[in-house]
Amino acid sequence: MAVTxxxxxxxxxxxxxxxxxxxxxxxxxxxxxxxHYEVVIIGGGGHGLATAYYLxxxxxxxxxxxxxxxxxxxxxxxxxxxxxxxxxLWDESAGLYEHAMKLWEGLSADxxxxxxxxxRGLLHLAHSVHDMQEIGRRGNAIYLNGIxxxxxxxxxxxxxxPFINLDCRYPVxxxxxxxxxxxxxxxxxxxxxxxxxxxxxVDIIQNCEVTGxxxxxxxxxxxxxxxxxxxxxxxxxxxxxxxSVLAEMAGFRLPIESFPLQALVSEPVKPVLDCxxxxxxxxxxxxxxxxxxxxxxxxxDAYLSYSQxxxxxxxxxxxxxxxxxxxxxxxxxxxxxxxxIVDVTVDRSPLISxxxxxxxxxxxxxxxxxxxxxxxxxxxxxxxxKAGDMHxxxxxxxxxxxxTGALIDEGAAAAVAH
Amino acid sequence: xxxxxxxxxxxxxxSEFSAQGEAHIERPENPHDLDEEQWGDYxxxxxxxxxxxYERWVHVHGCRRWFNxxxxxxxxxxxxxxxxxxxxxALSDEExxxxx
Ligand SMILES: Cc1cc2nc3c(=O)[nH]c(=O)nc-3n(C[C@H](O)[C@H](O)[C@H](O)COP(=O)(O)OP(=O)(O)OC[C@H]3O[C@@H](n4cnc5c(N)ncnc54)[C@H](O)[C@@H]3O)c2cc1C
Ligand SMILES: [Zn+2]
Numbered sequence: 258m259a260v261t262x263x264x265x266x267x268x269x270x271x272x273x274x275x276x277x278x279x280x281x282x283x284x285x286x287x288x289x290x291x292x293h294y295e296v297v298i299i300g301g302g303g304h305g306l307a308t309a310y311y312l313x314x315x316x317x318x319x320x321x322x323x324x325x326x327x328x329x330x331x332x333x334x335x336x337x338x339x340x341x342x343x344x345x346l347w348d349e350s351a352g353l354y355e356h357a358m359k360l361w362e363g364l365s366a367d368x369x370x371x372x373x374x375x376x377r378g379l380l381h382l383a384h385s386v387h388d389m390q391e392i393g394r395r396g397n398a399i400y401l402n403g404i405x406x407x408x409x410x411x412x413x414x415x416x417x418x419p420f421i422n423l424d425c426r427y428p429v430x431x432x433x434x435x436x437x438x439x440x441x442x443x444x445x446x447x448x449x450x451x452x453x454x455x456x457x458x459v460d461i462i463q464n465c466e467v468t469g470x471x472x473x474x475x476x477x478x479x480x481x482x483x484x485x486x487x488x489x490x491x492x493x494x495x496x497x498x499x500x501s502v503l504a505e506m507a508g509f510r511l512p513i514e515s516f517p518l519q520a521l522v523s524e525p526v527k528p529v530l531d532c533x534x535x536x537x538x539x540x541x542x543x544x545x546x547x548x549x550x551x552x553x554x555x556x557x558d559a560y561l562s563y564s565q566x567x568x569x570x571x572x573x574x575x576x577x578x579x580x581x582x583x584x585x586x587x588x589x590x591x592x593x594x595x596x597x598i599v600d601v602t603v604d605r606s607p608l609i610s611x612x613x614x615x616x617x618x619x620x621x622x623x624x625x626x627x628x629x630x631x632x633x634x635x636x637x638x639x640x641x642x643k644a645g646d647m648h649x650x651x652x653x654x655x656x657x658x659x660x661t662g663a664l665i666d667e668g669a670a671a672a673v674a675h
Numbered sequence: 676x677x678x679x680x681x682x683x684x685x686x687x688x689x690s691e692f693s694a695q696g697e698a699h700i701e702r703p704e705n706p707h708d709l710d711e712e713q714w715g716d717y718x719x720x721x722x723x724x725x726x727x728x729y730e731r732w733v734h735v736h737g738c739r740r741w742f743n744x745x746x747x748x749x750x751x752x753x754x755x756x757x758x759x760x761x762x763x764x765a766l767s768d769e770e771x772x773x774x775x
Contacts, residue, residue, distance in 0.1 A: 501723035512719035514696065515748075560677075560694035563725045564751045568676045570690050603719060660715035 301325025307635020357633025370449030379438030498598030525549030
C-alpha cells in the first residue's frame with residue numbers, strides 16, 4: 258500500500274534546506290503492475306492522472322492503475338505552452354472549461370503541490386473587422402454564461418503591454434481580456450496529480466505501453482502491455498494524439514486526425530511581459546515563464562503526422578508575427594523548439610465518451626487546447642467511469658455527436674485556439 | 676519541410692501544396708438512403724493511421740491539380756505520388772512494414 262509521504266509545507270522546505278535538500282522522498286512509488294484492477298487508465302498525461310486522482314479521491318475507487326508508455330507528462334502535457342482560460346463561445350464548452358477553471362483556482366491546495374497557477378490575465382487580440390466581430394460575439398456569449406470577459410481598447414492593450422506595436426502589418430483594433438486566465442506549470446500538474454493519486458493507492462506504471470485490448474462479447478476485459486496482460490473491469494483511454502491508434506486496436510474509428518503542433522522558448526530574460534497575449538488570426542501566442550523564458554506557441558502543420566517535429570515554415574511564420582508585433586524581441590535567441598502530436602476534431606471540441614465497446618471509455622480530441630481543461634476533464638471523466646454513464650457536463654461531448662450532427666463548433670468560433 | 680513530387684510538375688517544396696486528408700473515400704451513391712451512422716462515418720470518421728497513409732494533396736501554388744500521396748505518418752517518408760484515377764502503386768512488403 259501507499260506510504261503516506263510527508264506533506265509539503267514551508268516547514269518541510271526549511272527542514273530540508275538545513276539538510277542540504279538530501280531528505281526529500283520520491284514523490285510516488287514505482288509500482289509493479291498487478292494482474293487486475295477495477296479501473297485501468299491508459300496514458301499518464303495530465304488528463305489521465307487527473308482522472309485517476311478523482312476516481313480515488315471522489316469516487317471511492319482506489320484499485321486503479323495508470324499505464325504510461327513513456328514517462329509521466331512526456332506527451333502533450335509536458336509540451337504545451339500552458340495557457341489556461343475558459344472564454345469559449347458555446348454553452349457546452351463554457352460548462353466544461355469553467356468547471357476546470359474553478360478547480361484550477363484551488364488545485365495547489367487540493368493536491369498539496371504547487372502547480373504555479375498564475376491568473377495573470379489573458380488578452381486575445383483582434384486584428385481585423387472580422388476579428389472584432391468574433392470577439393464581440395464570443396465576449397458577449399461568455400459574459401451571458403457568467404464568466405469574466407472584458408473588451409479592451411488598443412490603448413488599454415498598450416497599458417498592459419507597453420512595447421506592443423499596435424499599428425503594424427497586424428494592426429490591433431481591440432482585444433478580449435479574461436483576467437482570470439493565465440498559466441500553470443505543466444510538469445507540476447502531472448507530478449502533483451501523480452503524487453496525490455499515488456498517495457491514495459493508485460499504481461502509476463511508467464514504461465508500459467498498451468499494445469492491444471482483450472475484448473469478449475463486445476466488453477473490454479483488460480489490456481495487453483509490454484509488461485504483460487493487465488485485467489480491468491473498466492478502462493479509460495486518455496492518449497491524446499495516439500487515440501486513433503488505440504481505437505484501431507479496439508476495432509473502431511474516431512472523428513479525429515493527428516497533427517504536429519510546435520512551440521519554442523527563448524533564452525531567459527528579466528520580467529518584461531506579465532500577461533498572456535494570444536493572436537489566433539496570425540498563430541502567435543506569447544507569455545513569459547517564471548524562469549524568464551518567453552514561451553511562444555505556433556500553429557499546427559496542415560498534414561496528418563505522428564513525427565513529433567513539425568515544419569520549419571510554421572516556426573518561421575510564427576516568429577515573423579511575433580517580431581512584427583513585439584519588435585523588442587527581435588534579437589532574443591531561441592533556446593529550444595519542439596512538437597507534440599495533437600488530436601483534432603473538426604468542431605475543435607473534445608470527445609469524452611463511451612465507445613462501441615462496453616466498459617471502454619475514451620477521453621481525447623483536446624487538440625491544440627486541452628491543458629487548460631486538465632482538472633475539469635479528469636473530474637467529469639472519473640465520475641462518468643464510476644457511474645458507467647456520462648457526467649452531465651461531459652454528455653454533449655460524446656462521439657455520437659458526429660452522427661447526430663450536434664457539433665460544438667469552437668473551430669469556426671475562434672479560428673484556432675490554445 | 677517535405678519535398679513532394681507533383682505528378683505533373685515534378686519535385687516542389689511542400690509550401691506550394693495543400694494537404695486535403697485521407698484519399699479514396701468514395702462519396703455515397705445515394706446519400707438519401709444513408710442513416711445518421713453511415714453519413715457521419717463518411718463525413719467525419721477517419722483512419723488516422725500511424726504508418727502508411729493514402730492521402731490527397733493539391734498543388735495550390737502550382738498547377739492547381741489534385742493528386743494522391745502515399746506517406747508514412749510516423750516518419751513522414753513519401754513512398755509514392757500518383758494521379759487521380761491511376762492505379763494505386765503497390766508498396767513492397769518492407770515499405771508497408773514500417774514501424775507503427
Ligand atoms: C506545442 C503545444 C502547445 C500547446 N499549448 C496549449 C496551451 O497553451 N493551452 C492548452 O490548454 N493546451 C495546449 N496544448 C494542448 C495540450 O497540451 C493537450 O490538449 C493536453 O496536454 C492533453 O493532455 P493529455 O493528458 O490528454 O495528453 P498527453 O499529455 O499527450 O498524454 C497522453 C499520454 O498517453 C501516452 N500513450 C500514448 N499511447 C500509449 C499507449 N499505447 N500505451 C500507454 N500510454 C500511451 C503518451 O505517452 C502520453 O504521455 C498544446 C499542445 C502542444 C503540442
Ligand atoms: Zn503541379
